[in-house]
Amino acid sequence: MSKGNQVLEEITSKEYEHGWTVNLETDEAPKGLNEDIVRFISAKKNEPEWLLEWRLKSFRQWQKMTEPKWPNVTYPVINYQDIIYYSAPKQKVKPNSLDEVDPELIKTFEKLGISLTEQKRLTGVAVDAVIDSVSVATTFKEKLSELGIIFCSFSEAVKEHPELVKKYLGSVVPMSDNYFAALNSAVFSDGSFCYIPKGVRCPMELSTYFRINAANTGQFERTLIVADEGSYVSYLEGCTAPMRDENQLHAAVVELYAMKGAEIKYSTVQNWYPGDKEGKGGIYNFVTKRGLCAGDHSKISWTQVETGSAITWKYPSCILKGDYSVGEFYSVAVTNNYQQADTGTKMIHIGKNTRSRIVSKGISAGKSQNSYRGQVHVMKRATNARNHSQCDSLLMGDQCGAHTFPYIDVENNSARIEHEATTSKIGEDQIFYCLQRGIDEESAVALIVNGYAKEVLNQLPMEFAVEAQKLLALTLEGSVG
Amino acid sequence: MLNIKNLQAKIGEKQILNGIDLKVNAGEVHAIMGPNGSGKSTLASVLSGREEYEVTGGEVDFLGKDLLELSPEDRAREGIFMAFQYPVEIPGVSTINFMKTALNQIREYRGQQALDAVSFLQLMKEKMKLVAIDQSLLNRSLNEGFSGGEKKRNEIFQMAMLEPKLAILDETDSGLDIDALRIVANGVNKLRNKNNATIVVTHYQRLLDYIVPDYVHVLYKGKIVKSGTKELALELEAKGYDWIKSEVTVA
Ligand SMILES: Nc1ncnc2c1ncn2[C@@H]1O[C@H](COP(=O)(O)OP(=O)(O)O)[C@@H](O)[C@H]1O
Ligand SMILES: [Mg+2]
Numbered sequence: 001m002s003k004g005n006q007v008l009e010e011i012t013s014k015e016y017e018h019g020w021t022v023n024l025e026t027d028e029a030p031k032g033l034n035e036d037i038v039r040f041i042s043a044k045k046n047e048p049e050w051l052l053e054w055r056l057k058s059f060r061q062w063q064k065m066t067e068p069k070w071p072n073v074t075y076p077v078i079n080y081q082d083i084i085y086y087s088a089p090k091q092k093v094k095p096n097s098l099d100e101v102d103p104e105l106i107k108t109f110e111k112l113g114i115s116l117t118e119q120k121r122l123t124g125v126a127v128d129a130v131i132d133s134v135s136v137a138t139t140f141k142e143k144l145s146e147l148g149i150i151f152c153s154f155s156e157a158v159k160e161h162p163e164l165v166k167k168y169l170g171s172v173v174p175m176s177d178n179y180f181a182a183l184n185s186a187v188f189s190d191g192s193f194c195y196i197p198k199g200v201r202c203p204m205e206l207s208t209y210f211r212i213n214a215a216n217t218g219q220f221e222r223t224l225i226v227a228d229e230g231s232y233v234s235y236l237e238g239c240t241a242p243m244r245d246e247n248q249l250h251a252a253v254v255e256l257y258a259m260k261g262a263e264i265k266y267s268t269v270q271n272w273y274p275g276d277k278e279g280k281g282g283i284y285n286f287v288t289k290r291g292l293c294a295g296d297h298s299k300i301s302w303t304q305v306e307t308g309s310a311i312t313w314k315y316p317s318c319i320l321k322g323d324y325s326v327g328e329f330y331s332v333a334v335t336n337n338y339q340q341a342d343t344g345t346k347m348i349h350i351g352k353n354t355r356s357r358i359v360s361k362g363i364s365a366g367k368s369q370n371s372y373r374g375q376v377h378v379m380k381r382a383t384n385a386r387n388h389s390q391c392d393s394l395l396m397g398d399q400c401g402a403h404t405f406p407y408i409d410v411e412n413n414s415a416r417i418e419h420e421a422t423t424s425k426i427g428e429d430q431i432f433y434c435l436q437r438g439i440d441e442e443s444a445v446a447l448i449v450n451g452y453a454k455e456v457l458n459q460l461p462m463e464f465a466v467e468a469q470k471l472l473a474l475t476l477e478g479s480v481g
Numbered sequence: 482m483l484n485i486k487n488l489q490a491k492i493g494e495k496q497i498l499n500g501i502d503l504k505v506n507a508g509e510v511h512a513i514m515g516p517n518g519s520g521k522s523t524l525a526s527v528l529s530g531r532e533e534y535e536v537t538g539g540e541v542d543f544l545g546k547d548l549l550e551l552s553p554e555d556r557a558r559e560g561i562f563m564a565f566q567y568p569v570e571i572p573g574v575s576t577i578n579f580m581k582t583a584l585n586q587i588r589e590y591r592g593q594q595a596l597d598a599v600s601f602l603q604l605m606k607e608k609m610k611l612v613a614i615d616q617s618l619l620n621r622s623l624n625e626g627f628s629g630g631e632k633k634r635n636e637i638f639q640m641a642m643l644e645p646k647l648a649i650l651d652e653t654d655s656g657l658d659i660d661a662l663r664i665v666a667n668g669v670n671k672l673r674n675k676n677n678a679t680i681v682v683t684h685y686q687r688l689l690d691y692i693v694p695d696y697v698h699v700l701y702k703g704k705i706v707k708s709g710t711k712e713l714a715l716e717l718e719a720k721g722y723d724w725i726k727s728e729v730t731v732a
Contacts, residue, residue, distance in 0.1 A: 427569065428533075429569045430569050430570075430571055432531055432532075432553065433565065433568070433569045433571070434571075434579075434583075435530070435552075435553040435554045435557070436529050436530075436553055436554075436556075436557050436562075436563050436565075437557055437562075437579070437580075437583035437639065437643065438554050438557035438558045438583050438584075438586050438587040438590070438643070439554060439582055439583050439586050440554050440586065441554075443582060443586065447571070447574055447578075447579070447582060448571060448574065450573070450574075451571055451572055451573025451574035451622070452572060452573055453573070454573035455573070
């Protein structure tokens with residue numbers, strides 16, 4: 001296997017592509033967390049009193065809670081007093097248009113392949129860019145507002161649309177939901193807000209890019225998407241971070257609210273810095289994502305391609321409250337080197353004739369650990385609920401691990417639940433078959449992995465599917481040998 | 482085209498090939514026969530570059546190049562094709578996508594431009610006819626849920642697409658009923674020309690009624706113990722392999 005090893009060497013020495021930092025002057029809070037820091041953040045953002053109160057309440061709640069220990073991941077104790085909870089790139093004045101945005105910032109996003117200025121000319125995608133704690137630019141605003149669509153940073157939404165924020169903030173993920181959600185509720189800095197009015201089909205992909213830049217900084221963004229009756233929106237989230245020796249904390253909350261007949265499609269391509277080959281550094285990604293199908297015939301669909309982070313703890317879930325509502329979860333989670341992922345979903349069936357579908361594809365390589373954890377809960381009044389779960393694991397090499405933890409709770413006899421699970425290995429035979437046709441080893445792995453993940457990748461918007469395919473191949477290159 | 486001299490190979494501690502000599506010229510079809518376990522598949526694997534097999538001696542010249550020095554993918558790009566005895570499944574990857582990737586990597590190696598979608602489709606249509614294969618099969622995941630016959634037919638379709646100089650068919654007849662056998666053999670025959678060569682590996686003579694060889698070699702215990710023309714195959718059919726075995730033991 002000398003050739004295999006050689007490829008493995010070459011590739012694992014490949015650097016994380018987005019691992020650069022930018023010299024941006026920042027405006028920071030002092031390290032540590034207490035009520036004053038919460039007040040500081042709120043004051044920095046000129047927030048109304050009700051929001052400060054909400055944050056303080058969350059903070060007090062958080063203090064009473066303890067970090068969850070049930071995920072199948074191990075990491076050193078996090079010192080919450082050693083983190084900076086607010087860091088904003090210094091802007092002399094708040095930009096009114098893109099032309100006023102700090103050119104360094106624009107450059108930062110250009111390096112990521114997201115050109116905020118060019119973006120205007122590309123059709124189809126509106127972008128909200130968040131760096132460290134602050135949203136720096138949202139594109140395509142005017143065009144969207146013609147349709148009554150609101151797409152802006154969270155802080156702006158607090159100012160411009162307080163009634164909407166007040167009504168829906170915490171309505172899907174209550175502040176007391178879990179340890180990290182409570183933390184986020186206390187210190188969240190910015191994020192994106194989106195509202196689609198009744199009957200409107202959002203004509204373009206809405207997209208947010210998150211980037212952590214400053215050292216020792218936690219990123220706590222908050223996304224809230226509200227789809228009014230009969231509306232439709234497709235939303236994409238992407239993220240990167242620089243390479244650093246120390247771990248950085250990312251604890252986001254995403255809330256989706258779908259009213260009667262509305263549909264929200266939420267896609268994530270997660271590419272936070274995973275740490276180096278020895279497992280040093282990397283992002284701790286503790287995220288709470290949940291969607292509420294509040295109205296009848298509503299639908300929420302999560303698609304995620306998880307390739308980054310040192311530790312991923314994430315369960316995008318659907319609460320199927322409306323009758324005939326539909327929840328979907330499509331996931332590809334890749335772990336390599338020393339990465340650990342514990343991810344999956346929860347489908348809570350409350351309404352009648354609700355349906356859910358779970359397709360999870362785990363890929364483990366190197367010395368990584370990859371766990372799927374999924375819950376399907378059918379409540380008493382959810383007659384004729386249906387769920388289909390497919391959980392596949394693909395192993396590359398023999399030093400990694402794949403684990404599946406399905407939990408099924410059925411309180412109504414009419415439910416139909418199907419669960420399938422498979423574990424397979426990329427075979428030498430498959431690789432050789434490709435080699436014999438003139439395909440090199442790297443392309444062979446890419447081909448096989450993309451084939452394996454196809455059902456999930458097919459769910460992504462076209463332009464991102466290609467990116468995701470490349471990302472998968474890049475994360476795994478040379479892992480067979 | 483292919484010149485094998487005293488080739489020896491082992492897997493693990495087990496010596497399997499014990500000095501093979503074989504010369505194949507352009508335009509020729511050679512059949513390699515022999516009882517199960519005699520080393521036929523091993524020979525095919527060594528020629529195509531499977532890493533598990535360790536070459537312990539001998540040399541192989543392919544079109545003036547030292548074949549044993551080349552990586553498996555470069556051997557393929559130089560024009561060696563193997564139709565597998567047991568083609569593997571690759572879920573989620575269609576034959577079409579697979580062939581597009583293969584063909585373009587081979588073309589790149591040869592300094593040719595990648596085929597555009599239209600030309601690729603044209604080429605595909607043409608080759609599909611040759612082996613009477615349906616496009617719906619080519620859209621499906623490679624070999625997944627294919628019948629034995631479909632798998633073999635798909636192998637020959639790939640061979641048609643890649644136009645190898647030397648094709649090695651490993652037990653392409655196994656698991657085929659007579660109609661499928663005829664279609665597959667027909668495809669192979671149509672692909673024959675004076676510039677390419679074929680090695681047909683089989684332990685039944687049945688296939689050789691359809692793909693008529695110029696030479697027949699009998700492999701036994703890792704050595705070619707007898708060579709002849711197509712009549713040798715008929716003789717083997719009539720007398721069975723025991724005849725060869727006893728001849729070898731006597732000598
Ligand atoms: N991977 C392997 N490990 C150990 N022995 C093997 C392996 N592959 C083949 N052999 C042995 O090598 C010999 C030749 O096998 P093979 O080349 O498949 O023969 P044939 O194709 O002529 O039936 C057999 O005795 C077989 O058991
Ligand atoms: Mg064999």
